[in-house]
Amino acid sequence: VAVVALGVPLALDARGGEEPDATTSYDAPPPLIPGSVPEGLSAAERFDEVDLGGLRLEAAAMYPDGHLLDQDEDTPGILAATATAAPGEKVTREQLDTLARRLTAVFGGGEDRHAVSLATGGERGAVAVFRGDAGLADAQAVVSDLQAGATLQSAVPVPLAWNAYPVPLEWVPGVAPTAGVRYTNGDRSLEVTTAAGPLPPVNQLGLMLRNVTPLSLATATNAGWRWTPVGSHHTLVLWRPAPDLVAMVDATGVSDEEVAQVIDSVVPPWPFPDAFGEEARVVARSEPGVHPAWAIELARGLRQAEMSKEDDQNCWSFVVEDEAAQGGCGNSTTPTYPVSYLNPVARDGDVSLVLGLFDQSVATLTTDDPTLAPVEVRPLIPSEPAGLRYAVFAVARGRAGVTVTMLAADGSPVATVEVALTGEIPPQG
Numbered sequence: 001v002a003v004v005a006l007g008v009p010l011a012l013d014a015r016g017g018e019e020p021d022a023t024t025s026y027d028a029p030p031p032l033i034p035g036s037v038p039e040g041l042s043a044a045e046r047f048d049e050v051d052l053g054g055l056r057l058e059a060a061a062m063y064p065d066g067h068l069l070d071q072d073e074d075t076p077g078i079l080a081a082t083a084t085a086a087p088g089e090k091v092t093r094e095q096l097d098t099l100a101r102r103l104t105a106v107f108g109g110g111e112d113r114h115a116v117s118l119a120t121g122g123e124r125g126a127v128a129v130f131r132g133d134a135g136l137a138d139a140q141a142v143v144s145d146l147q148a149g150a151t152l153q154s155a156v157p158v159p160l161a162w163n164a165y166p167v168p169l170e171w172v173p174g175v176a177p178t179a180g181v182r183y184t185n186g187d188r189s190l191e192v193t194t195a196a197g198p199l200p201p202v203n204q205l206g207l208m209l210r211n212v213t214p215l216s217l218a219t220a221t222n223a224g225w226r227w228t229p230v231g232s233h234h235t236l237v238l239w240r241p242a243p244d245l246v247a248m249v250d251a252t253g254v255s256d257e258e259v260a261q262v263i264d265s266v267v268p269p270w271p272f273p274d275a276f277g278e279e280a281r282v283v284a285r286s287e288p289g290v291h292p293a294w295a296i297e298l299a300r301g302l303r304q305a306e307m308s309k310e311d312d313q314n315c316w317s318f319v320v321e322d323e324a325a326q327g328g329c330g331n332s333t334t335p336t337y338p339v340s341y342l343n344p345v346a347r348d349g350d351v352s353l354v355l356g357l358f359d360q361s362v363a364t365l366t367t368d369d370p371t372l373a374p375v376e377v378r379p380l381i382p383s384e385p386a387g388l389r390y391a392v393f394a395v396a397r398g399r400a401g402v403t404v405t406m407l408a409a410d411g412s413p414v415a416t417v418e419v420a421l422t423g424e425i426p427p428q429g
Helices: 093-107 136-147 256-264
Strands: 045-049 056-064 077-084 114-118 124-131 162-167 178-185 188-196 213-216 223-227 235-239 245-252 279-285 294-300 314-320 326-330 339-348 351-358 364-367 389-396 401-407 413-420
Touching: 056 093, 077 093, 077 136, 093 114, 093 124, 114 136, 124 136, 188 256, 213 256, 213 279, 213 294, 213 314, 223 256, 235 256, 245 256, 314 339, 314 351, 326 339, 339 413, 351 401, 364 389
Parallel strands: none
Antiparallel strands: 045 178, 056 077, 056 162, 077 124, 114 124, 178 188, 188 245, 213 223, 223 235, 235 245, 279 294, 294 314, 314 326, 339 351, 351 389, 364 401, 401 413
């Protein structure tokens, strides 16, 4: 899934923030211990990864013009990072090699597909990992430019032919100080890692990762982001177990269903508050086992300049397996129109999946499809009933369109809209 912000008018609260501190901590949080793991795996082996603590890290994902959203494994891509030592300290070559390995583990590319450079004196280093049709010469050009003083935005392999997109690294296991537990048995393995910090919005993760799909979890409306890095046989699932914590499962030889059961068995160390803060949170998702799997994420008060013309946009993303994701940004607390968005978002087998976003005046949807029951419209955030509301429903393939009538809580009509079910997904224009 490639995640795109489409810029449709929405109803979210806009809040600003200071530029985040990119310096990694020295301390890992306590590990999260699953209550159950797949049968046959070993007893838990605990580990910590804190060897990059104290470094100031900044990064950018780089792609040739027109290839940012490509899902092909051959698409050239580079993830570049700079590492600056704390005052009085030095960056070591070993730390740069470690950083390269840990970035490759999530970005993909394969073993030894990276270039590193350490400045004389050790105050600063640079790393570039590459995947697809990008080559070592491209990565070497990037680190050379960075060590010569170029910014991450300008240190692309071919100026004017490549673009760079800033990306956060505080969620990457082993980049931020990380605690984990490991289970193994021959060619089967499972790791659960935990790092302190925020999970970036999925539209920022999508700048680094390819083919991200939701993995629905049994806990409330939660879902994880699942992907397999390019050139890897590992299944990775990233999720938020609690505020200010990021967790990830790294599995081989373990099914998605088993991974979901492992995650569901983890007891969160503290709950999410009802109120929605400055964060990115999955607020709705398909039921476990339903296909196509989908999830809606809301990101509020987070800097997302690379996805919009304004620094502090607040965005929703609808992520569905095997389709380009859709989303948009807004900066008001209350919707100004009954319907903000109503479009097909995926086709899977015999159905088209339709997403609608509405204001508080809409309680139910009915359609001219006699096989569809009325659809409940729910608040994205239960503690904010006057805010944005949503509905997701499936329509049988073969129809050119469907007529949707929005009803108020008392059953009176609010509006009627024709939704075309043919054409491109996401809709263009």
